[in-house]
Amino acid sequence: xxxxxxxxxxxxxxxxxxxxxxxxxxxxxxxxxxxxxxxxxxxxxxxxxxxxxxxxxxxxxxxxxxxxxxxxxxxxxxxxxxxxxxxxxxxxxxxxxxxxxxxxxxxxxxxxxxx
Amino acid sequence: xxxxxxxxxxxxxxxxxxxxxxxxxxxxxxxxxxxxxxxxxxxxxxxxxxxxxxxxxxxxxxxxxxxxxxxxxxxxxxxxxxxxxxxxxxxxxxxxxxxxxxxxxxxxxxxxxx
Numbered sequence: 001x002x003x004x005x006x007x008x009x010x011x012x013x014x015x016x017x018x019x020x021x022x023x024x025x026x027x028x029x030x031x032x033x034x035x036x037x038x039x040x041x042x043x044x045x046x047x048x049x050x051x052x053x054x055x056x057x058x059x060x061x062x063x064x065x066x067x068x069x070x071x072x073x074x075x076x077x078x079x080x081x082x083x084x085x086x087x088x089x090x091x092x093x094x095x096x097x098x099x100x101x102x103x104x105x106x107x108x109x110x111x112x113x114x115x
Numbered sequence: 116x117x118x119x120x121x122x123x124x125x126x127x128x129x130x131x132x133x134x135x136x137x138x139x140x141x142x143x144x145x146x147x148x149x150x151x152x153x154x155x156x157x158x159x160x161x162x163x164x165x166x167x168x169x170x171x172x173x174x175x176x177x178x179x180x181x182x183x184x185x186x187x188x189x190x191x192x193x194x195x196x197x198x199x200x201x202x203x204x205x206x207x208x209x210x211x212x213x214x215x216x217x218x219x220x221x222x223x224x225x226x227x228x229x
Contacts, residue, residue: 004157006157032214032215034217034218036218036220041222042222043119043206043220043221043222043223044158044206044208044218044220045220046217046218046219049215049217051215090157090158094214094215096214096215101146101148101163101165101170101210101214102160102163102171103148103160103218104160105150105157105158105159105160106157107155107156107157108155108156108157
């Protein structure tokens with residue numbers, strides 16, 4: 001069965017510093033991986049996805065994520081954090097070989113960017 | 116741009132009552148999903164549809180829960196004989212018919228069972 005782990009409940013970073021939000025996954029085959037963001041009182045928004053190809057994928061708002069198959073990780077990164085990046089971030093996985101269209105989400109990591 | 120719409124946004128009910136939530140997906144999306152999210156947790160998969168066919172249901176979806184998508188357009192999620200443990204945010208999402216397609220979420224329907 002597919003699963004996602006986000007080991008950090010909260011990540012604190014100063015504005016202008018790089019940020020990393022960690023994600024590891026478990027699937028039986030080649031995964032499709034996603035990051036979503038949830039701002040207060042808003043619905044989840046898609047940030048970026050990895051399907052195949054280049055291990056570094058770029059997404060919205062300057063975010064990027066690196067797929068590492070050997071470590072089964074898909075960490076979210078941004079070179080320079082903004083206060084407005086403060087939100088709840090969810091990693092998600094889909095196993096096209098066994099899970100069809102079902103997407104499984106991690107528990108989320110709250111990012112707090114301090115001015 | 117018309118996104119995913121959910122109604123009602125908030126519902127407060129007494130234990131034992133029935134509630135129904137409605138989701139209107141993005142019009143060209145033929146896949147529709149229901150998730151449940153409780154405080155401090157990620158969305159938990161409940162069920163999804165391809166057009167009007169319900170293709171998968173989570174074991175979380177007890178027999179008190181039923182979802183429909185008549186004519187492959189809007190969807191309803193009904194909870195019968197609500198319990199306090201049903202209190203949560205119910206999220207609807209839709210996607211294009213591509214296995215790699217991302218989900219587009221509505222803002223959710225918050226249920227509070229007293």
